[in-house]
Amino acid sequence: MYQEMDFDKIDISSEPPVVEPARQYYFMAKCREWVKGFEQRNHRLPCASVVNMGCQMNARDSEKLRGILLEAGFEMAEEEKGDFVLYNTCTVRDNANQKVYGHLGALHSRKKKNPSLKIALCGCMMQEPKVVERIRTTYSFVDLIFGTHNIFKLAELLYRALTEKKMVIDVWESTDQIVEELPSNRKYPFKSGVNIMYGCNNFCSYCIVPYVRGRERSRSPQEILSEIEKLAGDGVKEVMLLGQNVNSYGKTLKEPVSFASLLRQVSQIEGIERIRFMTSHPKDLSDELIETMGDCNKICRHLHLPLQSGSSRILQQMNRHYTKEQYLELTRRIRNCMPDISLTTDIIVGFPGETEEDFQETLDVVRQVRFDSAFTFLYSKRTGTPAASMEDQVPEAVMKERFDRLLQEVQKIAFQVCRREAGMVKDVLVECVNDHQKGYVSGRMGNNLMVHFPGDPSLIGQIVPVELVEARGFYYMGKMKH
Numbered sequence: 245m246y247q248e249m250d251f252d253k254i255d256i257s258s259e260p261p262v263v264e265p266a267r268q269y270y271f272m273a274k275c276r277e278w279v280k281g282f283e284q285r286n287h288r289l290p291c292a293s294v295v296n297m298g299c300q301m302n303a304r305d306s307e308k309l310r311g312i313l314l315e316a317g318f319e320m321a322e323e324e325k326g327d328f329v330l331y332n333t334c335t336v337r338d339n340a341n342q343k344v345y346g347h348l349g350a351l352h353s354r355k356k357k358n359p360s361l362k363i364a365l366c367g368c369m370m371q372e373p374k375v376v377e378r379i380r381t382t383y384s385f386v387d388l389i390f391g392t393h394n395i396f397k398l399a400e401l402l403y404r405a406l407t408e409k410k411m412v413i414d415v416w417e418s419t420d421q422i423v424e425e426l427p428s429n430r431k432y433p434f435k436s437g438v439n440i441m442y443g444c445n446n447f448c449s450y451c452i453v454p455y456v457r458g459r460e461r462s463r464s465p466q467e468i469l470s471e472i473e474k475l476a477g478d479g480v481k482e483v484m485l486l487g488q489n490v491n492s493y494g495k496t497l498k499e500p501v502s503f504a505s506l507l508r509q510v511s512q513i514e515g516i517e518r519i520r521f522m523t524s525h526p527k528d529l530s531d532e533l534i535e536t537m538g539d540c541n542k543i544c545r546h547l548h549l550p551l552q553s554g555s556s557r558i559l560q561q562m563n564r565h566y567t568k569e570q571y572l573e574l575t576r577r578i579r580n581c582m583p584d585i586s587l588t589t590d591i592i593v594g595f596p597g598e599t600e601e602d603f604q605e606t607l608d609v610v611r612q613v614r615f616d617s618a619f620t621f622l623y624s625k626r627t628g629t630p631a632a633s634m635e636d637q638v639p640e641a642v643m644k645e646r647f648d649r650l651l652q653e654v655q656k657i658a659f660q661v662c663r664r665e666a667g668m669v670k671d672v673l674v675e676c677v678n679d680h681q682k683g684y685v686s687g688r689m690g691n692n693l694m695v696h697f698p699g700d701p702s703l704i705g706q707i708v709p710v711e712l713v714e715a716r717g718f719y720y721m722g723k724m725k726h
């Protein structure tokens with residue numbers, strides 16, 4: 245757990261320590277000294293911005309990166325104002341990659357006007373050697389590149405980028421190291437993501453995540469629980485436990501622990517009122533977990549359970565380790581235990597070899613399960629994954645046509661499902677002032693849907709009962725109950 249540091253006590257004239265995290269504290273102190281010089285020259289503090297381009301795990305990494313930058317003496321600013329701009333990239337689909345190149349183009353013109361601007365890239369996309377090569381040759385104005393395994397090293401790398409002239413590149417192929425005790429700057433005071441594991445061992449045949457995030461590593465329950473206790477002490481009411489496949493949490497620890505048992509321990513922490521988690525792989529979702537969710541009212545009645553495809557044949561090609569029937573049976577078991585649960589999912593359209601019949605199977609599951617919402621994706625070919633070299637890649641026009649049909653179906657159902665709680669009174673965690681309607685605030689129910697209702701900013705961070713007066717598409721308008 246990170247404790248506030250007194251950086252003046254660190255001797256920065258000596259050699260840097262070898263052990264972590266002491267080494268990073270040393271470099272934070274070095275950066276602070278650099279910042280003093282900047283301040284004298286410019287009569288202001290240097291600004292940094294971290295742009296998050298990926299999933300919740302990336303978002304959590306960005307909070308850690310911001311925490312380090314703040315300790316290094318920087319102020320945080322919008323992307324356009326940063327003296328140091330760091331992109332935390334994603335590479336799960338090709339459009340995520342294209343976005344990065346777009347941003348780089350724009351930054352290049354900014355850097356021509358302001359050569360002291362420092363540009364850094366990190367995250368999943370940087371774990372791909374061909375990407376780093378392209379940036380090195382085509383975007384040589386970039387100052388710093390690092391990957392997913394060494395974000396804890398930001399202070400050291402930042403110091404090098406600030407003081408060296410050439411591009412600094414430090415990408416690790418893999419790691420078994422988990423460096424704890426680093427600062428973090430949370431986006432919300434009342435809710436926080438908490439990593440419980442890193443990496444993924446599943447190798448779904450379309451997916452690049454195991455290659456860029458490395459093998460599955462679970463954090464110890466003690467580290468997780470003490471982080472959450474500290475968060476609760478800081479006023480956090482809701483935690484989201486994060487991992488690519490939380491259902492396999494703890495299996496590789498020296499003393500194995502099940503995810504359900506971790507959840508039970510988290511639910512005993514005083515002050516934590518809501519627990520969420522992401523993502524659940526259907527193949528590892530245990531009855532113990534369903535029971536635990538049913539028993540424990542702090543665990544939100546929401547499961548994100550990616551389906552990917554409704555065709556057992558395609559699921560096998562995807563290496564998902566479940567069939568259509570098993571998925572349906574699993575959702576039945578979940579709903580038997582928790583009839584009010586909200587089920588959401590991810591679906592990929594146009595996986596290699598997908599026929600109209602396969603696609604109809606997907607539509608069939610969507611109609612049977614009636615998801616509260618679904619993220620739908622066009623299959624994107626990721627170099628190096630087994631699916632990329634499969635025959636029968638689906639033509640883009642066919643893919644798009646199926647995608648539109650799926651989206652229509654998903655939205656039609658979600659629209660109906662989302663209204664089912666109209667008239668009820670539900671607990672809502674108030675998150676922010678509503679930008680569109682004066683005098684209104686917005687918050688989230690346990691099932692993750694938003695509710696907007698009249699209220700003042702003092703409610704932010706509180707959990708209050710709200711009557712769901714009117715369902716409007718995918719959100720509600722409500723009225724607070726006193």
Ligand code: SAH
Nearest residue numbers: 450451488523550590591592621622623624
């Ligand atoms: N670990 C999570 C998913 C992480 S990626 C899980 O297994 O559920 C988030 C989503 O992106 C996946 O669920 C999948 O639907 C989608 N996705 C991953 N690779 C993709 C690809 N190559 N093309 C299109 N969508 C993809």
Ligand code: SF4
Nearest residue numbers: 444446447448451453
């Ligand atoms: Fe990718 Fe599959 Fe791992 Fe999810 S479980 S991150 S889809 S390989």
Ligand code: F3S
Nearest residue numbers: 298299334335336368
């Ligand atoms: Fe993207 Fe990496 Fe997350 S590839 S989806 S940011 S784990």
